[in-house]
Amino acid sequence: MEHKTSETPVALIMGVTGMAGFSLAEALKDPAALGGPWKVMGAARRQTPPWFPPSLLDSYISFDALDTKDTHHSLSPISDQVTHLFWVALQVGPNEDTNISSNSTMLKNVLTTLTSSTPTSRLRHISLLTGTKHYMGPFDDPAFHPKGRAIPLELPFREGTARLPYPLFYYSLEDLITSYSPKLTWSVHRSSIIIGASSRSIYNTLLTLVVYALICRREGSQFRFPGTRYTWEHFCDVTDAGLLARHQIWAATSDGTKNQAFNCTNGDVFTWKSFCCVLAEMFGVEAVAPVDGDDRDDDVGGF
Template sequence: MESQTQYKAVALIVGVTGMVGVSLAEALNKPTALGSPWKVYGVARRPKPSWFPSSTLHRYISFDACNFDETYHHLSSISNEVTHVFWVALQIGETEMVNVSVNSLMLNNVLKVLTISPTSALKHVALQTGTKHYMGPIFEDMTQVSKIVPGVDPPFPEDSARLPGLNFYYALEDILISYAPKLTWSVHRSSIIIGASSRSIYNTLLTLAVYAAICRYEGTPFRYPGTRFTWEHFCDMSDSSLLADQQIWATVSDKAKNEAFNCTNGDVFMWKNVWKFLCEVFDVKYEPLDDEIEFDFAGEMKKKGSVWDEIVEKKGLEKTKIEEITSPEALKAVMQFGFQHVCSMNKSREYGFFGYVDTYKSIRMWVDRLREMKIIPTI
């Protein structure tokens, strides 16, 4: 059997096929990774996709974490190895009550199995959440998104008081806190995440890429699906590799234990400028925002399933369905906020994490990666 002594730490990435999960697997395998060398296990509900970088994992494990018996069957044998859990999994239901129930169940099942044995090796859990922490369950009523007022003025600081009402991010944080002092934890609140995966629920860049590919294929305008406010005001993003780096940093930094951190690229942008850039990247004609045109983006995207099927077939892409890889309702919601969606990165820097990413370079890099993975077509 392989000696465990060659590894300083053993990671379990729950949600490994999502954008940040893929980035974590790749980052932990770098010789320069903090805490290296790492042994890396990856967990996902579905079988491994063809584009997944298999060499980044010691083992790919597929099971439903909502089922305790399945969770025990697959994880109990490595509970004496796993030292760090990276929780980047989520399931989204129709209500926040469902979100709280399902996501809490998954986290509770995994942590219970990994800690139930007296030989448990688990030390730290890194939990990824997001800016919904500051805004509440924004996607429950899409018609009211533009009327949302966040609980604190942006840029959002991590010490903001929790908002009233249900929020599954709060529930997951409370589960981690309940394990202290047996375990330490860190929380990582992302903005709009961009990365490369066909298995992330909220994948803004992939939604835009599919939309652009359809517009190019049909010769239709690449219209902005948001409002004048978001077109002309600041927003930020989170590169999935940067999120991975911050989570790894927090697992090995004593100062970062039991703390929550925002994680964004460190710059801000206006959608009107990014839209021009996206037109260049996707080779579509630039269409400035026209307030006079009514545009039901989500409704139009729902009609394009057969068009996407044609593109997939003609371009020899990974077999995907448009409803599985895009989130037009979520994208439109973000582009209809009545406030500037910006996070403070002060705390992260004060505690010693100085990572940053140029958002424009990040977009181009991840588009290239999605093309290499044959998830979207090349120009």
Template structure:
């Protein structure tokens, strides 16, 4: 037994610190750690953190303690995390900030991660129990900073299917910066990198929530009697894409955090299947009871501009159905989704490395869509 575990101040069980617990990934991660007795290293004590207090839909049973702090503020980070810093054995980093400039993204995300690591590891001078850091990243690793408008037309990414051994691209990328900080703590603290595709889950507090964005769009179309027109181009309509169910992502993160062979490795994490947006559009039309509208390349459609004027309509829908109070601009990501739906390559990642290392989690994407829409309705985020 580790000497630190013999200290009565420190329980022998694992202690997780989830940074970003109210997002899609954080919710599924907390639920898995607290509610799955078969997970190695348990029973798990879970500290969940976010920048804001918990929303009414957040299940208090998912965490032992909820902590509110601003990771960009080093003083606030120290004040809020110092009292638990010597307990934490596993840090799950499942949050990020994304602004217009990738250089600002690098600065902000690096600062937040450094602030947390400074409290949990650096300030404890050898007394830290932290063993592993789990980083949630994504396919921007292979595509470059596609959301930075200053780099539009300049990016040349890797050919799909994306593979983990691909070299870093010669563009600024906050994923690279955060990964390098985590690696700097090795070998004392191991780490794993998890590159998700489009994450599907249930939360009103995830920056890139494509499913909720589509749900809001479909709900407004139904409410106003508008055609449920596809938001992308002909290429994405017809070609393959993949997604990452937040439950599969949680399963892989916990697996890597508790499996020696997976330490200091990067893994793609998708559901393991592919779909076309045409087939998904048919499913969404059925779920939200709107007429399926085939893609027509002749019709020019700017979804981002159209939805900028729909905030008051969403307010009406929230009021009519007694939903959890949200503002449309806070829960949707039309600009990000618009970028993804106008790609000119198939957004598909290889899961071979994960399988070779022993992770076999998977999900049926179409079934996942139904499950998470149902959950969003139960949470009263959508009608």
């Protein structure tokens, strides 16, 4: 199913310093990567972090995607080279309206620059990373999920499930990339909680729990699960960052995968109760359940 081409594919990873972006760069640089060998460019708002290995990318570009002029200035020199855009960038604001505005603006600025190159753009595929909020709604925005009123969930989550009646920046980004069809193909990758190696990602749940366990050991305190009792007792799943990266490359280079959305998880399920007991044993602390006051009627399976 591998897509065959005589051109050298050129990937631009937006958000390359994050957990998903870093793993994607590693996977694309693997000599066995589908569609390769790849030329890999990475972009982020900050300058190259000191921990980021320079050999992982052919070039690193720092710019503010919210700034139209900065985006055009930074990406115009490579706009006639990029064949695949991997969007793993994210900006989280205080509410969903802000999320929609900022994330849509960033993606629009980048796509406008990449598709307006002269004489012609080489861009042919957009890979968009979203997540299970697609099925759960903006549960962290009280304006759309007030305490005490749960969002009904239709399980299991299926790619063809109708959208929820809530504004969500995932929906806005999907609508934006599909508006470029049929000129460009696209794929959407809906992950669960992403775990992996990360030096700075604030969304690394696994690393957060490990650090918490170390603090508990240092302080001689119990390792009390920081979520709700519902989350502690019920099944959950995760997405390994390396698996997610290979999934994105597969969809971008294979026949029959274009213009589709995919759920992408490790495929196994667990409870945080069982996982935290394993983690507590590893670090020599006592794992205990959330206190009764942590129970909430509006819980949707997160921390």
